[in-house]
Amino acid sequence: MLNSPFFKENNSFVFGGSQHLWSLVFCFLFGVILIYVSKKYATKKQQNTIGNIFAIALSLSVVFAIILKIGLNEFDIKNDLPFHLCSLIALLLPIYSLTRKKGIYEVILFWILAGTLQSVITPDVVFGFPHYTYIKYWFTHAGLIVFIFYATFIYNSRPSLKSVFKSFLVLQVYLVFIFFINRIFNSNYFYINGKPEVTTLLDSFGEWPYYILVGELVIIPFFLLIYLPFYISKRKYNLFSKELRLIFKSFKF
Numbered sequence: 001m002l003n004s005p006f007f008k009e010n011n012s013f014v015f016g017g018s019q020h021l022w023s024l025v026f027c028f029l030f031g032v033i034l035i036y037v038s039k040k041y042a043t044k045k046q047q048n049t050i051g052n053i054f055a056i057a058l059s060l061s062v063v064f065a066i067i068l069k070i071g072l073n074e075f076d077i078k079n080d081l082p083f084h085l086c087s088l089i090a091l092l093l094p095i096y097s098l099t100r101k102k103g104i105y106e107v108i109l110f111w112i113l114a115g116t117l118q119s120v121i122t123p124d125v126v127f128g129f130p131h132y133t134y135i136k137y138w139f140t141h142a143g144l145i146v147f148i149f150y151a152t153f154i155y156n157s158r159p160s161l162k163s164v165f166k167s168f169l170v171l172q173v174y175l176v177f178i179f180f181i182n183r184i185f186n187s188n189y190f191y192i193n194g195k196p197e198v199t200t201l202l203d204s205f206g207e208w209p210y211y212i213l214v215g216e217l218v219i220i221p222f223f224l225l226i227y228l229p230f231y232i233s234k235r236k237y238n239l240f241s242k243e244l245r246l247i248f249k250s251f252k253f
Helices: 018-041 044-071 085-099 102-121 132-153 161-185 201-205 210-250
Strands: none
Touching (some): 018 044, 044 132, 102 161, 102 210, 201 210
16 A cells, blocks of 8 residues: 555655646636536535535545544654644635635635745645645645635625735734744744745745744735735726616616
8 A cells, every 4th residue: 555656755746847837727727617617507505515515625635634644654743733824724614614704704815815825836745646745735725725716706705905904913813823833842834933945935035034024024015915806896896886876867757
């Protein structure tokens, strides 16, 4: 079993290589097809069911990966607890999908589009397909991005300007929590104690601890940039609605 390509270390993943590019293409097509088919052909109940199954599957992928590493005697408490941001979001995702709480959407939207999106552009993964860590990494990270777009276009969830600051404040709570977790386990969750070994956006922010300070300064502008398309869309909708009301009002006798 351990000689299976699913478990055998291959070191074949290369940033910007064919596996990276094809993973991005596949995940993009999967997301577009899922959202299009759900929007056009699924009933409201079916859309909810698809979203719930998807959210639960993403959450279970994190749990199964931990169980698998424990079974293979590869579990490292300093790296494999579900305290990395994307793993934590995946675990909490079924709560949002089942309850549809707007507050959860407002927080995870910005975390996913600012953080998880960066994780697929500059992935922190060593082993290539079909190693189980490769499959888990891409299913979880790309799946989160697909899901947040699913929630936006199928659940019709939308952020507000307040969502930017709400997401930022909750992120600060998470940072404090992770700071103590790292102190307890001498770990580096959320890369607070050191940058990832792979090339990421953090490399342009300087060395430790400066990249943390710079990151804090750019978070809100980055979140505002993510919010901008929603703001423009909402403004156009409001202007269109206002024009329609004026047109119908002009026909009144």
